[in-house]
Amino acid sequence: MAKARKPNSDDVVRVDFDFRRQLAKKVEGNLASFCYQCGACVGDCPAATYSDEFNPREIMLKVLYGLGEELLVEDSVLWQCTNCYNCAERCPQDVKPVEVIISLKNMLADLNIYxxxxxxxxxxxxxxxxxxxxxxxxxxxxxxxxxxxxxxxxxxxxxxxxxxxxxxxxxxx
Ligand code: SF4
Ligand code: SF4
Structure with missing residues (x-):
């Protein structure tokens, strides 16, 4: 059996807390901090059902890592959210992914990207x-x-x- 490679410093994920601080200034923008990645928000999400790109759990994960540069872009996947609030009903952590996504859209609007x-x-x-x-x-x-x-x-x-x-x-x- 091949020996497991030891992790090195290049493997370390560096969380961009600055992006998270900016998001937290928006209404409900800090809620993603409570996400434990269970995926319950995905099951009833119409955008996730009809799009291969959209997944509210993955969006919350990117927020947790502070990957703003993947979310705040032209043609962002965020605009595929229909604001139906199914995810908010399903989330056991009261994360309300839809509210986090709205805050992210507001960040995009601040950058004049919509x-x-x-x-x-x-x-x-x-x-x-x-x-x-x-x-x-x-x-x-x-x-x-x-x-x-x-x-x-x-x-x-x-x-x-x-x-x-x-x-x-x-x-x-
Ligand atoms: S509000 Fe957006 S993320 Fe939440 S279930 Fe509806 S389409 Fe999916
Ligand atoms: S349902 Fe809530 S806790 Fe579970 S992945 Fe979605 S946002 Fe995170």
Whole structure:
């Protein structure tokens, strides 16, 4: 039987705690620290079911290792998450992988890296206060289901909410 090779210093995984500290500044960004890699979040994940690249457990592992350079990239796999929250329901550690992924997406947005679709949704939201604009077809559909018409959006309040918080302005410097 071949003798097991002794580990050397090149084998040591160096965790990038700086990346983890940056992520922890985001809402729920520190939750991945509680992940013990059981994989329960993968079973009911629609993105993992239909994509060979996406796996919430692997994303949490990359976060634990601080592998920001693999996650915060153009065409990041993170955008495949549908925000369905199945993973949050299944996780025995209350990690809420979806929240960690949202925080990672926010880090990407801070770097101005997001797909054109997201850019379009942001533009619509800034203009109308809604992620999908209303249309007569929506009104007709609501009427069919006996729902009242949608109320107007208080755009002055939305604009105030969209103003960056003072600490966010500091972060971007
Ligand atoms: S929220 Fe995202 S990661 Fe979680 S189960 Fe849904 S698609 Fe998968
Ligand atoms: S279910 Fe929770 S603890 Fe298990 S791998 Fe997923 S995030 Fe980690």
């Amino acid at each position: 797909p054109p679709t997201v850019e379009k949704i942001i533009g619509t939201f800034e203009k109308t206060g809604r992620t999908t604009p209303l249309s007569p077809a929506v009104d007709r559909q609501r009427e069919r289901f006996g729902l009242p018409p949608m109320k107007p959006v208080p755009m002055d309040e939305i604009s105030k909410l969209l103003e960056p918080a003072p600490d966010e302005e500091d972060d971007s410097e």
